[in-house]
Amino acid sequence: MSRVSQAQALENRRRAVTSASKLFRERGVNGISVADLMKSIGLTTGGFYKQFPSKEALVAEAAQAAFGDLDVLLAGFDADHGDHDTARAALVDFYLSAEHRDQPGTGCPTAGFAGDMAREPTAGDVRETYAAGVQDFAAWMSTDANGGLPVVATLVGAILLARATAGTELSEKILESTHKALTASQNPEPES
Structure with a gap:
């Protein structure tokens, strides 16, 4: 049996993190086993333990990668929309769309990992990674002293x-009514 090159090992690790990031958001951390994850990228379970000390270590890396993808998405909104206020409004439009609702695997990690973070007793690294990502997203959404957390x-x-x-x-109504409420709060009617 031939040994895997260091470059191939790094590529395998990257593929595992990328796949885990998507699958964990789509199915939840407990909804995907290590065996299923490795099968999804064509590797064996033994290969997993050569790359990661535990599933929890992978969860932390997958969450960090997902928030990295969110950072790239937000930077793209800024670049595509000229000013930050317009970018934030466009992000709200996208976030509350049927497209985002129906594709959790590639959706926002704040929502994608929320259930797992709330349910599972996780080590500090996973929770700290998640909290930092939420704070960065809130900072990007910020328009006032609340720092974007309510939005x-x-x-x-x-x-x-x-x-x-x-x-x-009801699903459609949730998206539409929340969009309307957020849009109204960001663009209040002038007082007479």
Whole structure:
């Protein structure tokens, strides 16, 4: 049996993290086994333990990678929309869309990892990685002294509820009414 080159080992690790990032957001951390993860990228379970000390270590890396992808997405919104206020408004439009609701594997990690972070007793690294990502997202969404946290909490809550009720009229209503409420709060009517 031939040994894997260092370059191939790094590529295998990258593929495992990328796949885990998507699958954990899509199915939850406990919804995907190490064996299933490795099978999804064409490697053996033994290969996993050559790369990662534990599944929890992979969860931390996968969350960090997912938040890195979110950073790239947010930078793209800034680049595509000229000014930050317009970029934030466009992000709200996307976040509260059926497309985002229906594709959790490539969606926001704040929502994608929320259930696992709330349910599972996780070591500090995983929770710290998640908390840092949430704070960075909130800072990007910030328009006032609250630092964007109320908007992020509203977005995440809405997308989680919309996903939980997908296929019903309520799901659409959650997306539409939350969008309307956030848009109104960001563009209040002038007082007479």
